[in-house]
Amino acid sequence: MIFQFFHAPTSGMLTSQLYCATHRAMATEYSLYLYAESEPRADTLTNLAFQEIDRIENLLSHYREASELSRINREAAQAGVTTDPETFHFLENCLAWSERSHGAFDITVGSLLKCWGFFEGEGALPSVNEISRERNRVGWHQIRLDPERRTVRFLAKGIALDPGGIGKGYAVDRAIQILKSRGVFAAMLSSGSSTIYALGAPPGEPGWKVHVPLPGAGSKTLSTVTLRDTSLSTANLSEKNFIHDGHLYGSIMDPRTLRPVERTLQVTAISPRAIDSDALSNALFVLDTADRASLLEQMPHVSALVLTDRQNPSYEAIRWPAQITGLPPAQKKTFEEMNCL
Amino acid sequence: MNRRRLLQGLSLSVLSAKFASTSPLYAQAADAQSEPTQPISANDRINVGVIGPGSRGQELIRQLLRTPGVEIAAVCDVYPPIFTDVNELVGKKVPAYLDSEEFLTRKDLDAIFIATPPVFHAQYAIAAMKSGRPVYGEKTLGFSTEDSQNVVDTVTKTGQLFQIGHQMRYASWVRDSVERVHRGEIGEPTQVYAYYHRSDDWRREVPDPRLEHLFNWRLYRESSGGLFEELGSHSIDIANWVFQEQPQDVMGKTSIAVYNDGRTVGDNVQAILGYSKGRHMFFSSITDNRLTGNQVWVYGTHGSLQITGEDATFYRKRGKTITAASHEHAIVRGLKTGASYNPNGAMPYRGPGDPVPIKHYEEPTLTACKAFIQCVRTKQQPFANADVGFRSATPCSTGKHAFDEGLVMKIPQLRGLSKG
Numbered sequence: 150m151i152f153q154f155f156h157a158p159t160s161g162m163l164t165s166q167l168y169c170a171t172h173r174a175m176a177t178e179y180s181l182y183l184y185a186e187s188e189p190r191a192d193t194l195t196n197l198a199f200q201e202i203d204r205i206e207n208l209l210s211h212y213r214e215a216s217e218l219s220r221i222n223r224e225a226a227q228a229g230v231t232t233d234p235e236t237f238h239f240l241e242n243c244l245a246w247s248e249r250s251h252g253a254f255d256i257t258v259g260s261l262l263k264c265w266g267f268f269e270g271e272g273a274l275p276s277v278n279e280i281s282r283e284r285n286r287v288g289w290h291q292i293r294l295d296p297e298r299r300t301v302r303f304l305a306k307g308i309a310l311d312p313g314g315i316g317k318g319y320a321v322d323r324a325i326q327i328l329k330s331r332g333v334f335a336a337m338l339s340s341g342s343s344t345i346y347a348l349g350a351p352p353g354e355p356g357w358k359v360h361v362p363l364p365g366a367g368s369k370t371l372s373t374v375t376l377r378d379t380s381l382s383t384a385n386l387s388e389k390n391f392i393h394d395g396h397l398y399g400s401i402m403d404p405r406t407l408r409p410v411e412r413t414l415q416v417t418a419i420s421p422r423a424i425d426s427d428a429l430s431n432a433l434f435v436l437d438t439a440d441r442a443s444l445l446e447q448m449p450h451v452s453a454l455v456l457t458d459r460q461n462p463s464y465e466a467i468r469w470p471a472q473i474t475g476l477p478p479a480q481k482k483t484f485e486e487m488n489c490l
Numbered sequence: 491m492n493r494r495r496l497l498q499g500l501s502l503s504v505l506s507a508k509f510a511s512t513s514p515l516y517a518q519a520a521d522a523q524s525e526p527t528q529p530i531s532a533n534d535r536i537n538v539g540v541i542g543p544g545s546r547g548q549e550l551i552r553q554l555l556r557t558p559g560v561e562i563a564a565v566c567d568v569y570p571p572i573f574t575d576v577n578e579l580v581g582k583k584v585p586a587y588l589d590s591e592e593f594l595t596r597k598d599l600d601a602i603f604i605a606t607p608p609v610f611h612a613q614y615a616i617a618a619m620k621s622g623r624p625v626y627g628e629k630t631l632g633f634s635t636e637d638s639q640n641v642v643d644t645v646t647k648t649g650q651l652f653q654i655g656h657q658m659r660y661a662s663w664v665r666d667s668v669e670r671v672h673r674g675e676i677g678e679p680t681q682v683y684a685y686y687h688r689s690d691d692w693r694r695e696v697p698d699p700r701l702e703h704l705f706n707w708r709l710y711r712e713s714s715g716g717l718f719e720e721l722g723s724h725s726i727d728i729a730n731w732v733f734q735e736q737p738q739d740v741m742g743k744t745s746i747a748v749y750n751d752g753r754t755v756g757d758n759v760q761a762i763l764g765y766s767k768g769r770h771m772f773f774s775s776i777t778d779n780r781l782t783g784n785q786v787w788v789y790g791t792h793g794s795l796q797i798t799g800e801d802a803t804f805y806r807k808r809g810k811t812i813t814a815a816s817h818e819h820a821i822v823r824g825l826k827t828g829a830s831y832n833p834n835g836a837m838p839y840r841g842p843g844d845p846v847p848i849k850h851y852e853e854p855t856l857t858a859c860k861a862f863i864q865c866v867r868t869k870q871q872p873f874a875n876a877d878v879g880f881r882s883a884t885p886c887s888t889g890k891h892a893f894d895e896g897l898v899m900k901i902p903q904l905r906g907l908s909k910g
Contacts, residue, residue: 193695214851215800217556223851233555234581299555331695 165335165352166191172199174206175317177341183328184335184351194331198324198338205320208236209312211259212269221301222259222309229293229300237299240292242424243315247289250432250444255404259309260286265409267400268311272391274398280407287404314401318344318382318427325423337376343383344427347376361454364415371464372417372454374471380423384430385415397459403435410435412457419452419470429453438465530600530867537563539599539623541590541614542606543576545694546628550603550655551579553856557863566593569704571697590614594621601866604628605655607707608719612637615652616644624651626862630715630723630886631879635902638883642904645876651865653872654879656727657858658799663846664854667788667795667802668731670846675804676790679732682771684725684786687779688717691749692757709753711890716744716755717775718893719886721784726763727874727882728786728797729771736881737763737771740889741898748778759893763885763901796843799854803843880904 165184168191172179181198185191210216217236224230232240243256259268261283266273286307293302312319317340325346328336335349337357347357356377363371364385374381389400390409398409416433420426433441433453445453445467452468466473530536538554540547543565554560562580565573566587573586587593594602594617602618604611605628612632618625631654632638645652658664671679696705707713708720730736742761749757763771788795793806858874865872885901892899 196690197695214848215853217853220556220852220856231556231558233552234579235552238581298558 167351168195170195170199172202174199174202175210175320175340176212177317177343179324179341180337180339181324182337182357183333185333194328194333197327197331201324201327202320205316205323209239209316209319211309211311218310218312225292225301225303226306226308229295229298229302231298231300234299237294237296237301239312239319240294240301240310241296242319243310243312243428244289244292244294246315246425246428246432249447250428250436251440252289252405253403253435253440254314254428254432255287255289256310256312256315257287257289257291257308258314258402258404259311260307261402261404261407262311262313262400263309264407265398265400265402266391267389271389272398272400274391274393283407287407289404314384314431315424315428317341318380318423318425321346321380321423321427343388344380344423345376345382346380346423348378350377361417364456370474371456372469372471372473374419374469376419379419379421380426381417381419382423382426382430383415383417384434401431401434405435411459412437414456414459414462416456417454420448421450425451441465442467534867535559535561536600536863536866537561537598538601538603539564539566539593539596540576540603540605541566541593541618542604542610542628543567543572544605547603547605548575548579549855550605550626550628550859551576553853553859554603554863555580556856557860560863563598564593564596566590569701590617594618594623599623601626601862607713608715609633609707609713612641615641619644619648619650619652622648622650624653624862624866626653626655626859627879628655629727629879630719630883631876632883633715633887635884635887638880638887639902639905642876642880642906646906651862651869651871652876652879653858653862653865654874654876654882655858656724656874656878656882657854658724658728658797659731659874659878660857660861661799661854662850662852662857663802663848664728664797666849667797667804667846668728670804671732671788671790671795672734675793676788676795676806677792679788679790680769681789682725682729682732682769682786683789684722684729684771685774685776686717686721686725686784687775687782688721688777689779689783690777691751692717692777693749693751693753706753709755711754714755715886715890716759717757717777718742718744718759718761718773718889721775722759722761722773722889723882723886725773725786726771726885727878729763729765730878730881732788733765733769733771735765736903737765737885737901739764739898739900740885740892742773742889742893743896744893756893761889761893764898801848802846804846805843877904 164186167182167184169182179202181195183191183194185194207216209218211218211222213219217232221230246254262268264275264279264283285305291304291308293304321338321340321344324338325348328348335351337347339345345359350356356375359374359376359381360370361372363369364387384401386399391398401410403410413434416430418426418430418433420429429451433455436444452470454469455465456462464473536559538560540551543551551562554562562584564585565576568588577583601624603626604614606614608630611627615625615627631641692708694705696702703710740761740763742759744756744759746757758776761773784799786797793804796803862872888899888901
């Protein structure tokens with residue numbers, strides 16, 4: 150279903166109107182706002198964008214047995230799996246992010262997420278032995294990509310690739326590419342609000358306004374940014390987590406400790422490509438302050454806003470392009486008490 | 491062929507006639523002899539050429555790129571912008587041809603994949619086989635019964651390998667299911683009900699209105715058999731496999747119920763195909779579906795089987811049905827019924843069914859492509875050979891006339907089996 154919005158058109162865009170549509174994919178809801186000259190045109194463009202997202206889901210979903218990523222997960226420990234260039238380049242991107250972040254971002258966390266009950270579940274505390282068994286199954290160094298033969302090989306059994314920290318960003322990039330190639334001048338595509346791409350700007354506006362929420366504060370906003378031809382991704386604890394003995398465990402894992410990240414509440418990253426902002430938000434979530442600074446120093450075109458410390462929430466803003474509207478009055482409450490769920 | 495005219499709006503019907511009657515390739519290929527060939531080593535690269543790398547052709551290329559030892563060596567199409575998509579998909583510049591004759595003169599092509607609109611399938615398949623190459627041809631085998639017979643005859647004459655694009659034959663759960671049906675697990679299969687729906691207008695975006703027929707060839711009768719041919723042929727193939735024969739006759743209806751947008755094929759179709767011993771297949775396809783898109787149900791004397799694109803499930807009667815013969819009337823869920831009504835008869839099985847274990851899950855098109863490449867290496871005829879293609883294509887080509895005339899029409903049978 151397409152919804153139509155009114156806007157005051159400006160010269161050159163006199164016939165355009167704003168349309169909105171949603172689509173369920175990758176276990177989340179994608180929202181697309183776009184300007185088009187008619188509803189049939191908006192329908193066509195929306196269908197093309199959502200078809201591309203579905204195609205990426207069929208390519209990368211580890212929940213779908215028929216996906217290429219699932220095939221690699223099943224077969225790559227036995228022998229090198231020949232894959233298509235798109236999947237191969239996607240995996241190259243993943244490993245590049247692992248290298249750049251010194252393992253903070255790692256697509257091999259699939260088995261670890263299962264161990265912590267986050268695969269098709271809301272999480273559960275594993276035993277120490279169960280966690281230690283994951284040591285050999287997690288680690289981007291155990292993936293071998295052979296560009297000559299375009300093969301993927303796992304060096305250990307039990308490795309499971311999980312594109313959760315990067316796949317939605319890639320899907321957003323691909324769908325935006327489709328819209329660009331069709332001449333769309335203004336659109337905003339959001340994957341469940343975790344990754345957003347702002348293409349162009351609404352008529353008469355400098356860009357698309359995006360509110361970065363304050364975790365645990367209902368609808369309160371931490372910062373409002375204006376995006377144009379760039380992406381924004383947010384990683385936080387609110388999507389999947391569980392509380393055990395009063396302690397909250399999130400689903401963003403530190404691949405190095407094999408445990409959920411404890412220190413970080415939320416990371417929002419802005420980067421020209423959605424695949425990068427998605428991966429970066431997850432990497433920054435895992436890294437500590439010093440390593441975050443070190444990583445971001447190498448990337449002058451990205452911005453980040455990091456909210457840390459469950460006991461006494463505070464933020465780090467790195468090249469952040471907008472005002473921070475402050476933390477809630479009840480910031481002395483613990484994160485669990487703030488009930489971010 | 492005057493490609494400029496095509497790009498200015500030449501319809502596919504004209505294009506088809508021009509190809510079929512005057513193409514030098516056609517005449518040249520008729521004289522060509524297949525060279526005797528040896529099995530190809532598993533380590534040798536197989537160079538594949540693709541005629542018609544549109545949306546389906548690109549899906550085949552994608553799966554071939556996942557097949558070890560395969561190189562996409564060249565592509566051929568009448569619409570040049572498509573080559574950019576191919577290059578992006580393959581990750582490098584692929585030699586591209588507008589002229590199929592020139593394309594087939596390449597010496598380095600070990601196999602040809604054909605994914606053009608079906609109106610061109612037979613002529614390209616025949617030309618490619620006569621040029622000495624194995625062919626993977628998308629369904630349907632031919633646009634007319636004569637086309638399909640000609641492809642089978644060419645397989646026989648040239649001894650070439652031919653695989654039809656019925657990839658569901660290569661899905662492990664479909665194969666296991668049909669084998670279990672043949673072993674009698676649901677008794678005697680008597681009926682097949684299948685539907686294959688779409689949830690949109692089946693229309694493709696056209697960058698220039700003059701290219702409407704080129705892009706939306708599926709919507710026009712001169713280039714498409716509509717939903718029955720494009721989707722129904724897959725379901726018919728499974729019914730043929732289950733019944734181990736091709737249907738004898740076909741009847742049905744098709745209409746444009748929703749999309750009065752200039753198309754000349756229906757946006758819905760319902761067909762009944764008759765097999766021997768009173769067995770039937772019912773097929774339906776609509777474009778306004780919002781639920782499961784593709785299912786084949788096989789009903790047997792002792793059970794039922796449901797096949798989808800992802801799995802298969804057996805359902806069997808459990809226990810003995812209790813009749814209600816001693817009651818004059820029974821009240822079932824507030825409904826006053828006759829004594830002969832037995833709720834167990836309407837729903838004899840209420841459990842989750844018996845899922846077919848999937849030993850090796852793989853995208854069926856990938857498995858089909860791998861199987862074909864293996865056949866190219868070993869010189870063995872594929873499982874889904876030209877005969878299989880004939881038996882699913884001819885009900886479609888006959889069905890078009892049956893729907894038009896409102897008649898039950900006999901389906902021509904295969905004249906002589908291919909070497910496969």
